[in-house]
Amino acid sequence: MVLETSTDSLMGETPRTLRHSKPKDESLFEMIRLGIVNHQMGLSINCLLLLALTYLFFPSLRSNTSRYFVLSYKDDQTGLYKAGFDDLYFVVLWIVVFTGLRAATMDYVLMPWARNMGIKKKKHTLRFAEQSWMIIYYSVTWPAGIYLYVTSSYYGNLPAMWADYPNVHMAPLMKLYYLIQFAFWIQQIVVVHIEERRKDHWQMFSHHIITCILMFASYGSYQTKVGHVILVVMDVVDIVLPLAKNLKYAGYPIACDIMFGVFILTWFVTRHIFFPMICWSVYRDIPVVMPGGCYDPSTRMKDSTNGGNEIWRNIVHAYKGGEGPVCFNEVLRLSYLGLLLTLQLLITVWFTMICRVAYGVLSGKGAEDSRSDDEDEGDEEEEEPQPSPVRLGKRPAQTRTGSGRLPKEEEVGVEQLRFVKRTSPPARRTKARASGISIPGHTDHKELLGRIGCDKPSGS
Structure with missing residues (x-):
């Protein structure tokens, strides 16, 4: 509603920026999703x-329930383990x-810690809690x-990595490591779907699906050696990047700038030098x-x-009991290589976006990070003209209208006021500028977007 009088010059104020949230999704899927998100710990x-x-109370079922709690297929003679369906x-x-532990750690440890940090x-x-959980997991x-x-x-x-095929036996720690990593990546697919979607939802989903496949x-085909090496190469970045982001959230821009540089270097070396070396070894x-x-x-004999x-x-x-010969052929090799190269293509696209954001930070140009879990996603900045209050009395300065006459001024009573509905102008999104480095002449900085960035967030 806009307050309007018989005079036509009461709209001289600077437009005020308002935030408008996106309409809430009230679909059945959204209700189920929110129910799972809000009760992750309880369900777990x-x-x-x-x-x-x-x-404990059904001994006859222990042969079935024990497989959930302990590693299966132990060779009592060697102390090593085989792979299998169980x-x-x-x-x-x-x-x-992981679902329950993540929710409990975030709700009762990490989020209170973030609030205590200001x-x-x-x-x-x-976001601070999410990134801290990643740091905790990968630090182990x-x-x-x-x-x-x-x-x-x-x-x-x-x-x-390819010697002694098929590599049927594994040390207990290797088997535990591999299965826990497998569980974590499946759980990450669940997280991507039940929590608020980010800008890079489908890229992350594709990455997780390829990793799990x-x-x-x-x-199942006794190739845990190469899988182990790939995990080691990939995981270190997932410590450095969350650490850089948390330094941003905590308000340490200089330390974040340094960690951001370490992140770019680590990403390039591990994912664009070491990982292609593994792909080349497959070929x-x-x-x-x-x-x-x-x-x-x-016997491992051909x-x-x-x-x-x-x-x-x-x-x-391996999942079908490991009986009979296991074969390796050119089709299988090229299938593995195709999946690895698809993964390399995806992380190359990401690295291009990272370099674009880094260039924006260094040059002071606007940076738009399409990998971002945008901090203001779901909110739009909209400028709405706001009316100034009714001015009663004389104006300090007189200006002429287009017809050459001075505008008419008069005092009005409340009975002469007319209320007219005004529709809001279309939402206008603001451009985010690169931040993390103070650049003269660019004072309208927004924190460096989402997954990458080091400027101290306004209002913490």
């Missing part, structure tokens, strides 16, 4: 209690554990992966070290030089 605890109580029960348990905005507090799994790699037979020797196939080393054919899993062209039967060999 109930599932875990149900399994635990079933195990391992998927262990993965399911850890998906539930981060006031609810969305920034949530990445050193574990490094330890397994340093003590392995293929340390610093990529062709050795590779882990499922490599575990070059496999035909030499592990030529196509069918092998006896128990039974036939003809590996056929089947894919599914060979990638689920």
